[in-house]
Amino acid sequence: MKELSRKELLKKYDLVGSFSEGLARVRKNNKYFHIYRNGTPAYKERYDFVDSFSEGLARVVKDGKEFHIYPDGTPAYEKRYDFAYSFSEGLARVEKDGEEFHIRPDGTRVN
Numbered sequence: 696m697k698e699l700s701r702k703e704l705l706k707k708y709d710l711v712g713s714f715s716e717g718l719a720r721v722r723k724n725n726k727y728f729h730i731y732r733n734g735t736p737a738y739k740e741r742y743d744f745v746d747s748f749s750e751g752l753a754r755v756v757k758d759g760k761e762f763h764i765y766p767d768g769t770p771a772y773e774k775r776y777d778f779a780y781s782f783s784e785g786l787a788r789v790e791k792d793g794e795e796f797h798i799r800p801d802g803t804r805v806n
Contacts, residue, residue, distance in 0.1 A: 696733035707734055715747040718766055729753065729766070738768025750782040752800055763787065763800070772802025 704711045708730070710722040718729040718737055726741035729748070744756040752763040752771055760775035763782065778790040786797040786805060797805040 696735065698732040699734045704730075704734055712747060715749070716751065716766070718748055718753075720745045720747055720753070727755075728768075737766055738764075740764075740768050746781055750785065750800070752782050752787075754779050754781050754787075761789075771800055772798075774802055 699707075701711060704719075704721070708721040708723050709725075710720075711730075712720040714732065718731065720727055721730050727743070727745040728741050729737040729745060731737060742755045742757050743759075746754040748766060752765065754761060755764050761777070761779040762775050763771040763779065765771060774791075776789040776791050780788045782800060786799065788795060788797055799805060
């Protein structure tokens, strides 16, 4: 399929973010997800919020909990956090029950 222009994408979606790692975050009917340049959704799940991809993972929010997903929509790990930052230099800062620490992409705790 051909790439769609930003103008064409805005006809399909309420909000279209910048492309990062080949995917853009979009909003439709107050739910967020990622799309390819041709406008096709990258996965079926819809979230309360999504960030752009960074280091192969994107932070997402669902039902008040935050975690990271791969470009195909698969969760990177099972745990859910009260807050999570995007990955940078192989780590993401997260918060759970008032405690802050870092995790690796597979969800293992660093400190």
